[in-house]
Amino acid sequence: MMQRHLKASVAVVGILIVAAMVHAGAQARIEGLVTDAAGTPIPGATINIATAEVSGYKKVVKTDENGEFKTLILDATRKYIFTVEAEGYLPEERPFKVQAGSTDGYFEFALKSTHQAAAEGSRQLYEQPGYKEMEEGKELLLAGDTEGARAKFAEAVAAKPDFLPALAGLAELNYQAEDMEGALAAAKNCLVEDGDSLQCLAIAANASGALGDESARAEYMARYQELNPEDPTIIFNDAAAFLNKLDDEGARPLLEKCLEADPAFPQCNFEYGMLLLRTGDLEGAKAFLQKYIDVAPDGPQAATAAETIKYL
Numbered sequence: 521m522m523q524r525h526l527k528a529s530v531a532v533v534g535i536l537i538v539a540a541m542v543h544a545g546a547q548a549r550i551e552g553l554v555t556d557a558a559g560t561p562i563p564g565a566t567i568n569i570a571t572a573e574v575s576g577y578k579k580v581v582k583t584d585e586n587g588e589f590k591t592l593i594l595d596a597t598r599k600y601i602f603t604v605e606a607e608g609y610l611p612e613e614r615p616f617k618v619q620a621g622s623t624d625g626y627f628e629f630a631l632k633s634t635h636q637a638a639a640e641g642s643r644q645l646y647e648q649p650g651y652k653e654m655e656e657g658k659e660l661l662l663a664g665d666t667e668g669a670r671a672k673f674a675e676a677v678a679a680k681p682d683f684l685p686a687l688a689g690l691a692e693l694n695y696q697a698e699d700m701e702g703a704l705a706a707a708k709n710c711l712v713e714d715g716d717s718l719q720c721l722a723i724a725a726n727a728s729g730a731l732g733d734e735s736a737r738a739e740y741m742a743r744y745q746e747l748n749p750e751d752p753t754i755i756f757n758d759a760a761a762f763l764n765k766l767d768d769e770g771a772r773p774l775l776e777k778c779l780e781a782d783p784a785f786p787q788c789n790f791e792y793g794m795l796l797l798r799t800g801d802l803e804g805a806k807a808f809l810q811k812y813i814d815v816a817p818d819g820p821q822a823a824t825a826a827e828t829i830k831y832l
Contacts, residue, residue: 548596548618552627554587554604557636561587565606565631566684573598580713593618604629607685610637611648650680657689666693677706684713691723703727718748752782759791768795786816790825797828806832 554565567589569579574595583589593600596618605611609631618625634655657672670693676686691706704727710720725740745754755778762770772795778788793808809825809832816822 548593548625549590550593550618550625550627551590552588552629554583554589554606554629554631556609557630557632559630561585562606562609562631563587565589565604565609565629568603568605569593569600570603571598571600602627602629604631606631608635609633648680650676650678650683650686653679654683654686654689657686661689661693666696669693670697677709681709682713684710684717687713688717688719691720695723695727700727700730704731716747718744721747750781752778752785752788755781756785756788756791759788763791763795768798771795784811784815786812786819787821789815790819790821793825794828797832802832 550569552567554562554567556562561583563583563585565583565587567581567583569581569591571577579591581589581591599615599617602614602616603611604614610633612629612631614627614629616625616627653672653676657669657676660666660672661669670690673686673690673693676683677690680686687706687710691703691710694700694706695703703723707720707724707727710717711724714720721740721744725737725744728734728736728740741754745751748754755774759771759774759778762768762774771791775788775792775795778785779792782788789808789812793805793812796802796808797805806829809829812819812825813822813829
């Protein structure tokens with residue numbers, strides 16, 4: 521069966537409600553804006569809302585592409601705490617309570633970047649659990665020391681178990697190191713914090729497959745496909761099902777859709793070239809097989825593609 525591993529993509533905006541809901545009471549709509557110190561909106565920032573008055577209550581909201589967020593507080597009679605986090609910025613914590621008689625509240629947060637904090641001689645970021653280890657891991661990764669980075673990300677997760685960037689980074693590096701059990705464990709914890717993380721869904725699917733759990737792999741892939749239906753890897757896997765049944769007519773529109781989504785996707789170029797060859801379009805076949813060689817000169821079908829071109 522032909523298939524390709526999923527590739528993780530960009531982060532995805534989502535809302536996750538964890539633990540018990542607040543008991544019925546006066547509702548209030550909460551809205552706000554998260555920017556940097558210069559007023560530029562920060563998309564994908566995480567706003568954690570918690571209250572000590574209800575055990576285990578937690579609501580997580582992410583900002584949209586304009587840096588804005590909104591949610592509903594079901595019991596506005598209680599006191600809450602905002603904790604706002606974004607990668608590359610210092611977290612900000614702020615208590616709040618909607619004023620009596622008010623039906624909505626608007627809050628603005630201006631986060632200080634880590635670069636700005638460093639320039640000001642601030643050590644606040646490194647005093648937060650896990651942040652120092654995470655930054656050290658990033659530096660090691662940039663230097664090419666993946667094992668060192670992997671160890672630092674693990675330290676960051678140990679210090680802050682719900683630290684989403686560290687969890688995602690650890691899952692990725694565990695997978696690259698072929699530690700499938702470690703990759704799956706980190707990816708699962710990542711998905712607890714952000715159920716829509718494409719990166720962690722992809723790793724969970726791939727690791728589950730490598731461990732022989734096809735049921736879990738199919739479940740994670742279905743969630744990934746639902747969130748990212750235009751991923752060329754997903755489209756190619758659908759086309760591969762038809763190719764395995766020698767159904768060129770069924771595969772053709774999917775391969776064309778794959779190439780529309782990513783003209784440089786290697787497997788779609790190769791399979792579409794071979795499909796054209798089977799239908800008698802020799803010039804088209806030659807063009808797509810050459811494209812495969814151009815984008816994947818060391819690919820598994822490079823020798824086949826080159827040999828085929830010789831006879832076209």
